[in-house]
Amino acid sequence: MRTTRHTLLALAVTTAIGLTACGADDTPASSAAPSTAALVLYNAQHEEVGQAWADAFTAKTGIKVEVRNGSDFELANQIIAEGAASPADVFITENSPAMALVSSKDLFAPVDAATKAQVPAEYSSSKGDWVGVAARSTVFVYNSTQVTDAQLPQSIMDLAKPEWKGRFGISPSGADFQAIVSAVYAVQGDAAAAAWLQGVKDNAKIYRGNSTIMKAANAGEVPGGVIYHYYWYGDQADGGAGSSNTKLKFFGNKDAGAFLSVSGGGVLKSSKHPAEAQRFLAYMSGPEGQKLLADSDALEYSVGTGVAANPKLKPLAELDIPPVDLNTLNGPKVIEEMQRVGLL
Structure with missing residues:
Protein backbone atom coordinates (compact mmCIF):
# COMPACT_ATOMS: atom_id res chain seq x y z
CA MET A 1 0.00 0.00 0.00
CA ALA A 135 3.82 28.07 -7.16
CA ARG A 136 1.24 26.20 -9.22
CA SER A 137 0.85 26.13 -12.99
CA THR A 138 -2.39 26.58 -14.89
CA VAL A 139 -3.11 23.56 -17.14
CA PHE A 140 -5.86 22.12 -19.30
CA VAL A 141 -6.68 18.56 -18.23
CA TYR A 142 -8.34 16.52 -20.96
CA ASN A 143 -9.69 13.05 -21.65
CA SER A 144 -7.32 11.64 -24.27
CA THR A 145 -10.04 9.38 -25.67
CA GLN A 146 -12.28 12.37 -26.38
CA VAL A 147 -9.81 15.06 -27.44
CA THR A 148 -6.86 14.54 -29.77
CA ASP A 149 -3.71 16.61 -29.56
CA ALA A 150 -4.73 18.38 -32.76
CA GLN A 151 -8.07 19.37 -31.22
CA LEU A 152 -6.62 20.90 -28.06
CA PRO A 153 -6.98 24.63 -27.42
CA GLN A 154 -3.73 26.36 -28.29
CA SER A 155 -4.53 29.26 -25.95
CA ILE A 156 -6.77 29.62 -22.95
CA MET A 157 -8.48 32.34 -25.01
CA ASP A 158 -9.76 29.61 -27.38
CA LEU A 159 -12.13 28.38 -24.69
CA ALA A 160 -14.43 31.32 -25.42
CA LYS A 161 -14.92 30.11 -29.01
CA PRO A 162 -18.18 28.37 -30.04
CA GLU A 163 -16.50 25.01 -30.66
CA TRP A 164 -15.79 24.66 -26.94
CA LYS A 165 -19.37 25.17 -25.77
CA GLY A 166 -20.18 22.58 -23.11
CA ARG A 167 -16.82 20.87 -23.54
CA PHE A 168 -14.78 22.03 -20.54
CA GLY A 169 -15.20 22.58 -16.84
CA ILE A 170 -14.21 25.39 -14.48
CA SER A 171 -14.56 26.05 -10.75
CA PRO A 172 -15.42 29.77 -10.61
CA SER A 173 -16.14 29.85 -6.87
CA GLY A 174 -12.55 28.94 -5.99
CA ALA A 175 -9.61 31.28 -5.52
CA ASP A 176 -7.60 29.20 -8.00
CA PHE A 177 -9.77 29.95 -11.04
CA GLN A 178 -10.23 33.54 -9.87
CA ALA A 179 -6.44 33.94 -9.90
CA ILE A 180 -6.32 32.53 -13.45
CA VAL A 181 -8.97 35.06 -14.53
CA SER A 182 -6.91 37.85 -12.95
CA ALA A 183 -3.95 36.76 -15.07
CA VAL A 184 -6.04 36.87 -18.26
CA TYR A 185 -6.96 40.46 -17.41
CA ALA A 186 -3.31 41.31 -16.72
CA VAL A 187 -2.01 39.71 -19.93
CA GLN A 188 -4.83 40.50 -22.39
CA GLY A 189 -6.15 43.80 -21.08
CA ASP A 190 -9.63 44.61 -19.82
CA ALA A 191 -11.57 44.62 -23.10
CA ALA A 192 -10.27 41.31 -24.47
CA ALA A 193 -10.45 39.67 -21.04
CA ALA A 194 -14.04 40.81 -20.48
CA ALA A 195 -15.10 39.36 -23.84
CA TRP A 196 -13.28 36.13 -23.05
CA LEU A 197 -14.92 35.90 -19.63
CA GLN A 198 -18.38 36.22 -21.17
CA GLY A 199 -17.49 33.48 -23.65
CA VAL A 200 -16.28 31.23 -20.84
CA LYS A 201 -19.52 31.85 -18.94
CA ASP A 202 -21.49 30.82 -22.04
CA ASN A 203 -19.35 27.75 -22.77
CA ALA A 204 -18.17 26.20 -19.51
CA LYS A 205 -19.69 23.54 -17.31
CA ILE A 206 -19.54 24.57 -13.67
CA TYR A 207 -17.93 22.37 -11.02
CA ARG A 208 -16.74 22.90 -7.47
CA GLY A 209 -13.04 22.23 -7.12
CA ASN A 210 -10.12 21.26 -9.32
CA SER A 211 -10.28 17.58 -8.36
CA THR A 212 -13.94 17.41 -9.34
CA ILE A 213 -13.13 18.79 -12.79
CA MET A 214 -10.29 16.32 -13.26
CA LYS A 215 -12.44 13.37 -12.22
CA ALA A 216 -15.26 14.51 -14.50
CA ALA A 217 -12.84 14.62 -17.43
CA ASN A 218 -11.45 11.24 -16.47
CA ALA A 219 -14.96 9.74 -16.44
CA GLY A 220 -15.81 11.27 -19.82
CA GLU A 221 -18.46 13.54 -18.33
CA VAL A 222 -16.72 16.51 -19.92
CA PRO A 223 -13.80 16.45 -22.38
CA GLY A 224 -11.56 18.80 -20.42
CA GLY A 225 -11.16 21.53 -17.85
CA VAL A 226 -8.98 24.27 -16.40
CA ILE A 227 -7.14 23.30 -13.20
CA TYR A 228 -3.77 23.59 -11.49
CA HIS A 229 -1.09 21.05 -12.27
CA TYR A 230 -0.61 19.43 -8.87
CA TYR A 231 -4.08 17.90 -8.66
CA TRP A 232 -3.24 15.70 -11.64
CA TYR A 233 0.30 14.87 -10.48
CA GLY A 234 -0.98 14.08 -7.00
CA ASP A 235 -3.64 11.72 -8.30
CA GLN A 236 -1.12 10.04 -10.58
CA ALA A 237 1.18 9.53 -7.60
CA ASP A 238 -1.70 7.95 -5.68
CA GLY A 239 -2.40 5.42 -8.43
CA GLY A 240 -4.32 7.47 -10.99
CA ALA A 241 -7.86 6.48 -10.02
CA GLY A 242 -9.16 9.94 -10.89
CA SER A 243 -6.83 10.74 -13.79
CA SER A 244 -5.88 7.55 -15.67
CA ASN A 245 -7.77 8.57 -18.82
CA THR A 246 -6.42 12.11 -18.88
CA LYS A 247 -3.39 14.11 -19.92
CA LEU A 248 -2.28 17.69 -19.32
CA LYS A 249 -1.92 20.50 -21.81
CA PHE A 250 0.58 23.18 -20.73
CA PHE A 251 -0.20 26.24 -22.83
CA GLY A 252 3.30 27.76 -22.78
CA ASN A 253 4.17 30.46 -25.34
CA LYS A 254 3.68 33.13 -22.66
CA ASP A 255 -0.05 32.57 -23.05
CA ALA A 256 -2.32 33.82 -20.29
CA GLY A 257 -3.15 30.14 -19.80
CA ALA A 258 0.47 29.46 -18.87
CA PHE A 259 0.02 31.65 -15.78
CA LEU A 260 2.04 30.55 -12.77
CA LYS A 314 7.45 19.42 -15.82
CA PRO A 315 10.51 21.64 -15.20
CA LEU A 316 9.68 25.20 -14.21
CA ALA A 317 12.04 26.57 -16.87
CA GLU A 318 10.00 24.82 -19.59
CA LEU A 319 6.64 26.38 -18.69
CA ASP A 320 7.26 29.60 -20.67
CA ILE A 321 5.01 31.66 -18.42
CA PRO A 322 3.67 35.13 -19.32
CA PRO A 323 5.25 38.18 -17.69
CA VAL A 324 2.85 39.30 -14.96
CA ASP A 325 3.40 41.80 -12.16
CA LEU A 326 1.94 39.63 -9.42
CA ASN A 327 1.32 42.55 -7.11
CA THR A 328 -1.06 44.15 -9.61
CA LEU A 329 -3.44 41.17 -9.80
CA ASN A 330 -6.74 42.67 -8.74
CA GLY A 331 -8.81 40.08 -6.91
CA PRO A 332 -11.76 42.33 -5.96
CA LYS A 333 -12.05 43.62 -9.54
CA VAL A 334 -12.03 40.08 -10.94
CA ILE A 335 -14.77 39.01 -8.52
CA GLU A 336 -16.87 41.97 -9.70
CA GLU A 337 -16.28 40.99 -13.32
CA MET A 338 -17.22 37.37 -12.63
CA GLN A 339 -20.37 38.56 -10.89
CA ARG A 340 -21.16 40.79 -13.86
CA VAL A 341 -21.21 37.86 -16.29
CA GLY A 342 -22.97 35.56 -13.84
CA LEU A 343 -20.13 33.21 -12.89
CA LEU A 344 -20.49 34.17 -9.22
Whole structure:
Protein backbone atom coordinates (compact mmCIF):
# COMPACT_ATOMS: atom_id res chain seq x y z
CA MET A 1 0.00 0.00 0.00
CA ARG A 2 1.26 3.46 -0.86
CA THR A 3 1.96 5.75 2.08
CA THR A 4 -0.61 8.52 2.37
CA ARG A 5 0.24 11.97 1.03
CA HIS A 6 -0.13 13.50 4.50
CA THR A 7 2.29 10.93 5.92
CA LEU A 8 4.82 11.59 3.17
CA LEU A 9 4.81 15.30 3.97
CA ALA A 10 5.33 14.45 7.63
CA LEU A 11 8.27 12.25 6.64
CA ALA A 12 9.75 15.15 4.70
CA VAL A 13 9.51 17.33 7.80
CA THR A 14 11.17 14.64 9.92
CA THR A 15 14.01 14.42 7.42
CA ALA A 16 14.35 18.20 7.32
CA ILE A 17 14.47 18.34 11.11
CA GLY A 18 17.16 15.69 11.19
CA LEU A 19 19.26 17.55 8.65
CA THR A 20 18.91 20.99 10.22
CA ALA A 21 19.59 19.78 13.73
CA CYS A 22 23.21 19.17 12.85
CA GLY A 23 23.69 22.02 10.37
CA ALA A 24 24.36 25.71 10.59
CA ASP A 25 21.46 28.19 10.46
CA ASP A 26 21.47 29.39 6.84
CA THR A 27 18.46 31.70 7.12
CA PRO A 28 19.70 35.10 5.94
CA ALA A 29 17.57 37.05 8.39
CA SER A 30 18.41 37.46 12.06
CA SER A 31 20.88 34.86 13.30
CA ALA A 32 20.35 35.71 16.95
CA ALA A 33 19.90 33.07 19.62
CA PRO A 34 16.52 31.30 19.79
CA SER A 35 13.72 33.55 21.00
CA THR A 36 10.93 32.86 23.47
CA ALA A 37 8.52 34.58 21.06
CA ALA A 38 5.59 32.59 19.65
CA LEU A 39 4.67 33.55 16.10
CA VAL A 40 1.17 33.43 14.62
CA LEU A 41 0.99 32.25 11.03
CA TYR A 42 -2.16 32.99 9.04
CA ASN A 43 -1.97 30.06 6.65
CA ALA A 44 -4.02 30.02 3.43
CA GLN A 45 -1.69 27.46 1.90
CA HIS A 46 -2.53 23.78 2.20
CA GLU A 47 -2.73 23.02 5.91
CA GLU A 48 -0.08 20.30 5.68
CA VAL A 49 2.38 22.58 3.88
CA GLY A 50 2.04 25.45 6.33
CA GLN A 51 2.30 23.11 9.31
CA ALA A 52 5.34 21.37 7.84
CA TRP A 53 7.20 24.65 7.46
CA ALA A 54 6.18 25.73 10.96
CA ASP A 55 7.27 22.46 12.58
CA ALA A 56 10.62 22.36 10.79
CA PHE A 57 11.31 26.02 11.63
CA THR A 58 10.51 25.44 15.31
CA ALA A 59 12.76 22.38 15.41
CA LYS A 60 15.57 24.41 13.86
CA THR A 61 15.26 27.64 15.85
CA GLY A 62 13.21 26.91 18.96
CA ILE A 63 10.73 29.61 17.90
CA LYS A 64 7.18 28.33 18.24
CA VAL A 65 4.63 28.96 15.49
CA GLU A 66 0.86 28.84 15.99
CA VAL A 67 -0.82 28.04 12.67
CA ARG A 68 -4.28 29.45 11.97
CA ASN A 69 -5.75 28.08 8.75
CA GLY A 70 -8.19 29.66 6.33
CA SER A 71 -8.68 30.51 2.66
CA ASP A 72 -6.87 33.19 0.64
CA PHE A 73 -9.41 36.02 0.71
CA GLU A 74 -10.92 34.98 4.03
CA LEU A 75 -7.62 35.59 5.78
CA ALA A 76 -6.63 38.57 3.61
CA ASN A 77 -9.88 40.35 4.45
CA GLN A 78 -9.51 39.37 8.10
CA ILE A 79 -6.06 40.98 8.19
CA ILE A 80 -7.46 44.14 6.62
CA ALA A 81 -10.33 44.25 9.11
CA GLU A 82 -7.99 43.66 12.05
CA GLY A 83 -5.53 46.32 10.92
CA ALA A 84 -2.84 47.15 13.47
CA ALA A 85 -4.57 44.89 16.00
CA SER A 86 -4.05 41.74 13.94
CA PRO A 87 -2.46 38.91 15.92
CA ALA A 88 -0.85 37.60 12.72
CA ASP A 89 2.90 37.88 12.32
CA VAL A 90 3.19 36.14 8.95
CA PHE A 91 0.69 35.51 6.13
CA ILE A 92 1.10 32.88 3.40
CA THR A 93 -1.35 32.10 0.60
CA GLU A 94 -2.13 29.66 -2.17
CA ASN A 95 -2.48 32.39 -4.83
CA SER A 96 -1.01 35.81 -5.53
CA PRO A 97 -4.14 38.05 -5.60
CA ALA A 98 -4.74 37.76 -1.84
CA MET A 99 -1.15 38.89 -1.22
CA ALA A 100 -1.66 41.78 -3.64
CA LEU A 101 -4.81 42.81 -1.75
CA VAL A 102 -3.02 43.02 1.61
CA SER A 103 -0.09 44.76 -0.08
CA SER A 104 -2.47 47.36 -1.58
CA LYS A 105 -3.46 48.33 1.97
CA ASP A 106 0.23 48.75 2.95
CA LEU A 107 -0.06 46.19 5.72
CA PHE A 108 3.13 44.28 4.96
CA ALA A 109 6.56 45.23 6.27
CA PRO A 110 9.44 45.38 3.77
CA VAL A 111 11.06 42.00 3.27
CA ASP A 112 14.67 41.74 4.45
CA ALA A 113 17.05 42.25 1.53
CA ALA A 114 18.77 38.90 1.97
CA THR A 115 15.41 37.12 1.91
CA LYS A 116 14.33 38.93 -1.26
CA ALA A 117 17.58 37.80 -2.88
CA GLN A 118 16.61 34.15 -2.32
CA VAL A 119 13.67 34.31 -4.75
CA PRO A 120 13.70 35.53 -8.39
CA ALA A 121 12.00 38.90 -8.73
CA GLU A 122 9.30 37.56 -11.06
CA TYR A 123 8.01 35.36 -8.23
CA SER A 124 7.71 38.16 -5.68
CA SER A 125 6.05 41.51 -5.05
CA SER A 126 7.33 44.41 -7.13
CA LYS A 127 6.98 46.53 -3.97
CA GLY A 128 9.39 44.31 -2.06
CA ASP A 129 6.87 43.52 0.68
CA TRP A 130 6.32 39.80 0.03
CA VAL A 131 8.13 36.92 -1.65
CA GLY A 132 7.11 33.71 -3.34
CA VAL A 133 7.22 30.50 -1.31
CA ALA A 134 5.61 28.07 -3.80
CA ALA A 135 3.82 28.07 -7.16
CA ARG A 136 1.24 26.20 -9.22
CA SER A 137 0.85 26.13 -12.99
CA THR A 138 -2.39 26.58 -14.89
CA VAL A 139 -3.11 23.56 -17.14
CA PHE A 140 -5.86 22.12 -19.30
CA VAL A 141 -6.68 18.56 -18.23
CA TYR A 142 -8.34 16.52 -20.96
CA ASN A 143 -9.69 13.05 -21.65
CA SER A 144 -7.32 11.64 -24.27
CA THR A 145 -10.04 9.38 -25.67
CA GLN A 146 -12.28 12.37 -26.38
CA VAL A 147 -9.81 15.06 -27.44
CA THR A 148 -6.86 14.54 -29.77
CA ASP A 149 -3.71 16.61 -29.56
CA ALA A 150 -4.73 18.38 -32.76
CA GLN A 151 -8.07 19.37 -31.22
CA LEU A 152 -6.62 20.90 -28.06
CA PRO A 153 -6.98 24.63 -27.42
CA GLN A 154 -3.73 26.36 -28.29
CA SER A 155 -4.53 29.26 -25.95
CA ILE A 156 -6.77 29.62 -22.95
CA MET A 157 -8.48 32.34 -25.01
CA ASP A 158 -9.76 29.61 -27.38
CA LEU A 159 -12.13 28.38 -24.69
CA ALA A 160 -14.43 31.32 -25.42
CA LYS A 161 -14.92 30.11 -29.01
CA PRO A 162 -18.18 28.37 -30.04
CA GLU A 163 -16.50 25.01 -30.66
CA TRP A 164 -15.79 24.66 -26.94
CA LYS A 165 -19.37 25.17 -25.77
CA GLY A 166 -20.18 22.58 -23.11
CA ARG A 167 -16.82 20.87 -23.54
CA PHE A 168 -14.78 22.03 -20.54
CA GLY A 169 -15.20 22.58 -16.84
CA ILE A 170 -14.21 25.39 -14.48
CA SER A 171 -14.56 26.05 -10.75
CA PRO A 172 -15.42 29.77 -10.61
CA SER A 173 -16.14 29.85 -6.87
CA GLY A 174 -12.55 28.94 -5.99
CA ALA A 175 -9.61 31.28 -5.52
CA ASP A 176 -7.60 29.20 -8.00
CA PHE A 177 -9.77 29.95 -11.04
CA GLN A 178 -10.23 33.54 -9.87
CA ALA A 179 -6.44 33.94 -9.90
CA ILE A 180 -6.32 32.53 -13.45
CA VAL A 181 -8.97 35.06 -14.53
CA SER A 182 -6.91 37.85 -12.95
CA ALA A 183 -3.95 36.76 -15.07
CA VAL A 184 -6.04 36.87 -18.26
CA TYR A 185 -6.96 40.46 -17.41
CA ALA A 186 -3.31 41.31 -16.72
CA VAL A 187 -2.01 39.71 -19.93
CA GLN A 188 -4.83 40.50 -22.39
CA GLY A 189 -6.15 43.80 -21.08
CA ASP A 190 -9.63 44.61 -19.82
CA ALA A 191 -11.57 44.62 -23.10
CA ALA A 192 -10.27 41.31 -24.47
CA ALA A 193 -10.45 39.67 -21.04
CA ALA A 194 -14.04 40.81 -20.48
CA ALA A 195 -15.10 39.36 -23.84
CA TRP A 196 -13.28 36.13 -23.05
CA LEU A 197 -14.92 35.90 -19.63
CA GLN A 198 -18.38 36.22 -21.17
CA GLY A 199 -17.49 33.48 -23.65
CA VAL A 200 -16.28 31.23 -20.84
CA LYS A 201 -19.52 31.85 -18.94
CA ASP A 202 -21.49 30.82 -22.04
CA ASN A 203 -19.35 27.75 -22.77
CA ALA A 204 -18.17 26.20 -19.51
CA LYS A 205 -19.69 23.54 -17.31
CA ILE A 206 -19.54 24.57 -13.67
CA TYR A 207 -17.93 22.37 -11.02
CA ARG A 208 -16.74 22.90 -7.47
CA GLY A 209 -13.04 22.23 -7.12
CA ASN A 210 -10.12 21.26 -9.32
CA SER A 211 -10.28 17.58 -8.36
CA THR A 212 -13.94 17.41 -9.34
CA ILE A 213 -13.13 18.79 -12.79
CA MET A 214 -10.29 16.32 -13.26
CA LYS A 215 -12.44 13.37 -12.22
CA ALA A 216 -15.26 14.51 -14.50
CA ALA A 217 -12.84 14.62 -17.43
CA ASN A 218 -11.45 11.24 -16.47
CA ALA A 219 -14.96 9.74 -16.44
CA GLY A 220 -15.81 11.27 -19.82
CA GLU A 221 -18.46 13.54 -18.33
CA VAL A 222 -16.72 16.51 -19.92
CA PRO A 223 -13.80 16.45 -22.38
CA GLY A 224 -11.56 18.80 -20.42
CA GLY A 225 -11.16 21.53 -17.85
CA VAL A 226 -8.98 24.27 -16.40
CA ILE A 227 -7.14 23.30 -13.20
CA TYR A 228 -3.77 23.59 -11.49
CA HIS A 229 -1.09 21.05 -12.27
CA TYR A 230 -0.61 19.43 -8.87
CA TYR A 231 -4.08 17.90 -8.66
CA TRP A 232 -3.24 15.70 -11.64
CA TYR A 233 0.30 14.87 -10.48
CA GLY A 234 -0.98 14.08 -7.00
CA ASP A 235 -3.64 11.72 -8.30
CA GLN A 236 -1.12 10.04 -10.58
CA ALA A 237 1.18 9.53 -7.60
CA ASP A 238 -1.70 7.95 -5.68
CA GLY A 239 -2.40 5.42 -8.43
CA GLY A 240 -4.32 7.47 -10.99
CA ALA A 241 -7.86 6.48 -10.02
CA GLY A 242 -9.16 9.94 -10.89
CA SER A 243 -6.83 10.74 -13.79
CA SER A 244 -5.88 7.55 -15.67
CA ASN A 245 -7.77 8.57 -18.82
CA THR A 246 -6.42 12.11 -18.88
CA LYS A 247 -3.39 14.11 -19.92
CA LEU A 248 -2.28 17.69 -19.32
CA LYS A 249 -1.92 20.50 -21.81
CA PHE A 250 0.58 23.18 -20.73
CA PHE A 251 -0.20 26.24 -22.83
CA GLY A 252 3.30 27.76 -22.78
CA ASN A 253 4.17 30.46 -25.34
CA LYS A 254 3.68 33.13 -22.66
CA ASP A 255 -0.05 32.57 -23.05
CA ALA A 256 -2.32 33.82 -20.29
CA GLY A 257 -3.15 30.14 -19.80
CA ALA A 258 0.47 29.46 -18.87
CA PHE A 259 0.02 31.65 -15.78
CA LEU A 260 2.04 30.55 -12.77
CA SER A 261 0.18 31.48 -9.61
CA VAL A 262 2.67 32.19 -6.87
CA SER A 263 1.94 31.43 -3.24
CA GLY A 264 3.33 34.39 -1.35
CA GLY A 265 4.61 35.03 2.14
CA GLY A 266 4.88 38.33 3.98
CA VAL A 267 5.47 39.78 7.45
CA LEU A 268 2.77 42.06 8.81
CA LYS A 269 3.77 45.59 9.84
CA SER A 270 1.79 44.98 13.00
CA SER A 271 3.80 41.88 13.95
CA LYS A 272 4.68 41.79 17.63
CA HIS A 273 7.82 39.80 16.81
CA PRO A 274 9.17 41.29 13.56
CA ALA A 275 12.68 39.88 13.75
CA GLU A 276 11.47 36.34 14.36
CA ALA A 277 8.78 36.73 11.69
CA GLN A 278 11.37 37.83 9.13
CA ARG A 279 13.46 34.84 10.12
CA PHE A 280 10.52 32.49 9.52
CA LEU A 281 9.85 34.03 6.10
CA ALA A 282 13.53 33.64 5.25
CA TYR A 283 13.34 29.98 6.25
CA MET A 284 10.29 29.18 4.11
CA SER A 285 11.69 30.89 1.02
CA GLY A 286 15.27 29.76 1.62
CA PRO A 287 17.10 26.57 0.66
CA GLU A 288 15.87 24.40 3.55
CA GLY A 289 12.23 25.44 3.36
CA GLN A 290 12.18 25.13 -0.41
CA LYS A 291 13.86 21.72 -0.33
CA LEU A 292 11.29 20.55 2.21
CA LEU A 293 8.58 21.55 -0.27
CA ALA A 294 10.34 20.02 -3.28
CA ASP A 295 10.97 16.72 -1.50
CA SER A 296 7.41 16.43 -0.24
CA ASP A 297 4.35 15.03 -1.95
CA ALA A 298 2.68 18.45 -2.13
CA LEU A 299 3.87 18.58 -5.78
CA GLU A 300 3.82 22.37 -5.93
CA TYR A 301 6.73 24.16 -7.56
CA SER A 302 9.58 25.41 -5.40
CA VAL A 303 10.54 28.95 -6.41
CA GLY A 304 13.68 29.63 -4.38
CA THR A 305 16.89 30.13 -6.31
CA GLY A 306 18.95 26.97 -6.62
CA VAL A 307 16.25 24.55 -5.42
CA ALA A 308 14.87 22.38 -8.22
CA ALA A 309 11.21 21.40 -8.13
CA ASN A 310 10.07 17.85 -7.50
CA PRO A 311 11.46 15.80 -10.44
CA LYS A 312 7.99 14.37 -11.16
CA LEU A 313 6.92 17.82 -12.43
CA LYS A 314 7.45 19.42 -15.82
CA PRO A 315 10.51 21.64 -15.20
CA LEU A 316 9.68 25.20 -14.21
CA ALA A 317 12.04 26.57 -16.87
CA GLU A 318 10.00 24.82 -19.59
CA LEU A 319 6.64 26.38 -18.69
CA ASP A 320 7.26 29.60 -20.67
CA ILE A 321 5.01 31.66 -18.42
CA PRO A 322 3.67 35.13 -19.32
CA PRO A 323 5.25 38.18 -17.69
CA VAL A 324 2.85 39.30 -14.96
CA ASP A 325 3.40 41.80 -12.16
CA LEU A 326 1.94 39.63 -9.42
CA ASN A 327 1.32 42.55 -7.11
CA THR A 328 -1.06 44.15 -9.61
CA LEU A 329 -3.44 41.17 -9.80
CA ASN A 330 -6.74 42.67 -8.74
CA GLY A 331 -8.81 40.08 -6.91
CA PRO A 332 -11.76 42.33 -5.96
CA LYS A 333 -12.05 43.62 -9.54
CA VAL A 334 -12.03 40.08 -10.94
CA ILE A 335 -14.77 39.01 -8.52
CA GLU A 336 -16.87 41.97 -9.70
CA GLU A 337 -16.28 40.99 -13.32
CA MET A 338 -17.22 37.37 -12.63
CA GLN A 339 -20.37 38.56 -10.89
CA ARG A 340 -21.16 40.79 -13.86
CA VAL A 341 -21.21 37.86 -16.29
CA GLY A 342 -22.97 35.56 -13.84
CA LEU A 343 -20.13 33.21 -12.89
CA LEU A 344 -20.49 34.17 -9.22
